Amino acid sequence: MLDTNLAHCESDQEFQDLINKHENVMLCCGRMGPMCLPVYDIMETVGPDYDAVKFSDMDFDGAAASNVRQLAEVQGFMGLPFTVYFKNGQVVEATSSIQDVDQVKSILDKHFK
Amino acid sequence: MDPSYDDFDRVVSEYDVIVLGGGPAGLTAGIYLGRAKFKTLIIDTGTAGGQMILSYHVANYPGVEETSGASIAKTMRKQAQSFGCEILTQSKVAAMQLEGERKSVEVVGKGVFTSKVVIIASGGVPRTLGLASEKRLQGRGVSYCATCDGDFFTDMEIVAIGGGNSALEEAVALTAYASKVTIIHEFDHFQAEPWIVEEAKKNPKVHFLMHQEIQDFIGEKKLEKVVCTHKTSGEVTEVLAAGCFVFIGYVPKTDAFSGMVKLDERGQIITDERLATSVPGVFAAGDCRVKRYRQITTAVADGSIAAMAAIEELNQS
Numbered sequence: 397m398l399d400t401n402l403a404h405c406e407s408d409q410e411f412q413d414l415i416n417k418h419e420n421v422m423l424c425c426g427r428m429g430p431m432c433l434p435v436y437d438i439m440e441t442v443g444p445d446y447d448a449v450k451f452s453d454m455d456f457d458g459a460a461a462s463n464v465r466q467l468a469e470v471q472g473f474m475g476l477p478f479t480v481y482f483k484n485g486q487v488v489e490a491t492s493s494i495q496d497v498d499q500v501k502s503i504l505d506k507h508f509k
Numbered sequence: 510m511d512p513s514y515d516d517f518d519r520v521v522s523e524y525d526v527i528v529l530g531g532g533p534a535g536l537t538a539g540i541y542l543g544r545a546k547f548k549t550l551i552i553d554t555g556t557a558g559g560q561m562i563l564s565y566h567v568a569n570y571p572g573v574e575e576t577s578g579a580s581i582a583k584t585m586r587k588q589a590q591s592f593g594c595e596i597l598t599q600s601k602v603a604a605m606q607l608e609g610e611r612k613s614v615e616v617v618g619k620g621v622f623t624s625k626v627v628i629i630a631s632g633g634v635p636r637t638l639g640l641a642s643e644k645r646l647q648g649r650g651v652s653y654c655a656t657c658d659g660d661f662f663t664d665m666e667i668v669a670i671g672g673g674n675s676a677l678e679e680a681v682a683l684t685a686y687a688s689k690v691t692i693i694h695e696f697d698h699f700q701a702e703p704w705i706v707e708e709a710k711k712n713p714k715v716h717f718l719m720h721q722e723i724q725d726f727i728g729e730k731k732l733e734k735v736v737c738t739h740k741t742s743g744e745v746t747e748v749l750a751a752g753c754f755v756f757i758g759y760v761p762k763t764d765a766f767s768g769m770v771k772l773d774e775r776g777q778i779i780t781d782e783r784l785a786t787s788v789p790g791v792f793a794a795g796d797c798r799v800k801r802y803r804q805i806t807t808a809v810a811d812g813s814i815a816a817m818a819a820i821e822e823l824n825q826s
Contacts, residue, residue, distance in 0.1 A: 430565070430654050474752060
């Protein structure tokens with residue numbers, strides 16, 4: 397389990413529930429590494445400003461990660477974390493590697509505001 | 510930054526000390542100041558911990574046998590907060606006024622904060638090559654963290670750029686995954702210590718391209734090759750590579766303070782023994798200032814010195 401204050405998505409069922417029961421989802425799939433920690437921190441910090449978005453993390457080496465790894469939108473990604481944005485269960489954006497707060501907010505604003 | 514910023518109508522909160530940067534230097538300053546009962550605010554543009562979180566394994570932090578930079582950062586943050594220090598992360602500074610008895614810092618979306626003393630602990634950032642293709646292919650082959658992304662390149666040919674200790678150590682570490690690692694360096698000799706140069710030279714998977722200038726990263730959806738030219742002959746070489754790890758050092762994060770405090774020719778803040786800058790009431794600590802050695806331990810030392818100097822100044826005022 398990742399050591400963050402975010403909701404954790406740890407199984408296939410939790411992944412299905414996450415993207416099907418919430419209209420807007422930001423899911424960060426990574427490890428407790430230098431490129432991933434800043435993205436988790438951004439999610440924790442901006443989360444309260446985006447009531448309509450469900451923020452969750454996922455262990456890249458965990459049981460549920462294949463749900464993210466097999467997405468067409470992340471093929472070609474070679475850097476952690478894989479961050480995927482879902483709207484009504486469909487991927488609307490995906491990024492690879494570290495992102496800064498402006499990059500994350502611009503995607504959240506573009507799709508979820 | 511607007512150095513003439515002087516809008517005190519929108520003041521939200523007053524502090525004794527504002528610390529700009531939440532790496533090991535800034536967090537240590539926060540611990541010392543908070544414990545001394547001074548109202549302290551740490552503002553960081555990113556994640557608390559700074560470059561410290563880039564270190565997966567830390568084995569030379571006295572008193573701790575082995576840990577990670579992220580773990581030390583988390584504990585330091587908790588420790589500072591336990592002494593009453595407030596911390597704002599992911600916060601963009603819109604304007605700053607460092608002159609005069611009352612300093613002010615405006616943070617986007619958070620308001621204006623004032624203080625008698627400011628400690629600049631803005632740290633450094635990994636140096637990039639500055640190529641558009643480098644940015645476009647980050648996370649698609651271009652990486653700055655071997656430990657994070659090394660396993661994506663199992664049995665592939667990759668490149669490591671740089672000639673210092675980090676570049677050579679990481680290049681050797683990457684041979685655990687990659688089938689071939691080509692080290693490309695801008696000079697005809699390495700800056701790294703001889704033992705790691707020897708280790709790299711002995712490794713059959715490691716190859717060298719010296720005295721090169723990187724021209725471009727080629728690839729649409731992912732990196733395919735790195736293009737460089739020999740700095741003397743101009744000969745162009747294309748290196749097939751699925752990955753490229755860039756380790757070309759760090760630059761001080763001091764652009765925002767240019768024209769406000771004295772910087773040296775490398776953009777590092779000039780300080781005296783008390784870590785005071787050219788501006789009264791403004792101190793600098795950690796990797797943003799002129800210093801020879803940059804370690805978590807030296808940043809921590811800086812943070813404590815700057816905090817104690819700030820306490821002395823506040824007690825005298």
